[in-house]
Amino acid sequence: MGDHKSKITSWLEQTNGIWFTIYASLCAFCLYTCVYAFRKTFAVATFDGLMYAGINYKVWLVTFQVVGYALSKFIGIKIISELKATSRGAGILLMVAIAGVSWLLFAITPAPYNIIFLFTNGLPLGMVWGMVFGYLEGRRMTEVLGASLAVSFIFSAGLCRSVGAFVMRDWGVSEYWMPFVSCCLFIVPLLIFQFLLDKLPPPSALDEQLRTKRLPMDAQERRNFTSTFLPGIILFVLCYVLLTAFRDFRDNFSAEIWKSLDMGNDPAIYTRTEIPVSIFVLICMGSLMLIKNNKMALMVNHIIIALGMVLIGVSNFLYESEMISASIWMTLVGIGLYLGYIPFNSIFFDRLIAAFRYVGTVGFIMYVADSFGYLGSVGVLFYKEFGQANLSWLDFFLSGGYILSFVGTLLILGSMTYFHFKHAKWKKEEINETRPVD
Secondary structure, three states: OHHHHHHHHHHHHHOOHHHHHHHHHHHHHHHHHHHHHHHHHHHHOOOOOOEEOOEEHHHHHHHHHHHHHHHHHHHHHHHHHHOOHHHHHHHHHHHHHHHHHHHHHHHHOOOOHHHHHHHHHHHHHOOHHHHHHHOOOOOOOHHHHHHHHHHHHHHHHHHHHHHHHHHHHHHOOOOOOHHHHHHHOOHHHHHHHHHHHOOOOOOOHHHHHHHOOEOOOOHHHHHHHHHHOHHHHHHHHHHHHHHHHHHHHHHHOHHHHHHHOOOOOOOOHHHHHHHHHHHHHHHHHHHHHHOOOHHHHHHHHHHHHHHHHHHHHHHHHHHHOOOOOHHHHHHHHHHHHHHHHHHHOOOHHHHHHHHOOOOEOHHHHHHHHHHHHHHHHHHHHHHHHHHOOOOOHHHHHHHHHHHHHHHHHHHHHHHHHHHHHHHHHHHHHHHHHHOOOO
16 A cells, blocks of 8 residues: 555656646545535435424434534634644544444434434534645645535535435435435545545645645644734634525525425436536636736635625525526526635635735634634524524525625625735835845
């Protein structure tokens, strides 16, 4: 195995950037698609009619998983920012194994006592994204690599729901066993792609020159980073909270939304609407690699996020005006959502660090944003259940889209303004420090 590893790694070090990018992109995309199956296949089940303590059973499940996932993000602020490269592979496999065993325990434990296993499923999985992205960050082609990883969110969300629906409809598997059975289908490919991704060499000297050296951040370095960019961090984290809550609601309750649109009996609908979203967003995000200036790329990221959120509001209006069909509406909302969401999960923070030549790691700030994002997701669930219980899933989704479109756009434009002037000040100070003294 050592020779095999050295041969693959040596080839990746010597090959040109195109082949390296293709290899790394495919491995990251396929690996995270497999990981996603351990998290989201259950979302296609509706558990109709089940209530406990006056709350919908599925809302209990989603809440416990999201709470575990959110807690994982807070834990990840420390663990992921300090994680050494040699520990990533083992860490990913351990987290996924815990999540898989949780689904087995969920299946064999009667409801409602099995709800706790959604917490133990979400808790480890929240760490995995940071471990996988650690292989990709700080490279001159990180836009393409990060976009490929982040787009797996979109594609795998649709694929996993389609797999789960197929397992229940064609194999006769119950809603309780479906998540575990679906996960088992992804175990072998997950091991293969983890093995291949682990062969990536570390960033080269040229990568470090263009994108800044990436190193673990201790507690003091994390505090310094936060205090340096605090106003901007607050603005883009609030924007990301809205995006995460909306995206998580769409993911977890898409079955209910499609059902209310009288299109819930087709397992392929989940994948069919997400494939064009994946392709469009991947092209947009990958093309940002052409922008060499890191500050310019950071500004363009802000603009793309803003345009995505505007598209959600416009799409809602067109649908309610009966100018577009339900499937086109869901596709357009998906494009707008992920144009806003994907940059935060791939290249926004990478360009932020590179623009200010800050020695650190994307994992820290990503997990700060994610931790609050999933707290927001929990808040939305409770607001829907206790504050808007009589509102349909579809109407609640439409209302949330309008709020995200208006408030989120204002927040991200505020962030853009802050970082524009912050960078101009930083550049001026840098010039003054390097100017020779008479």
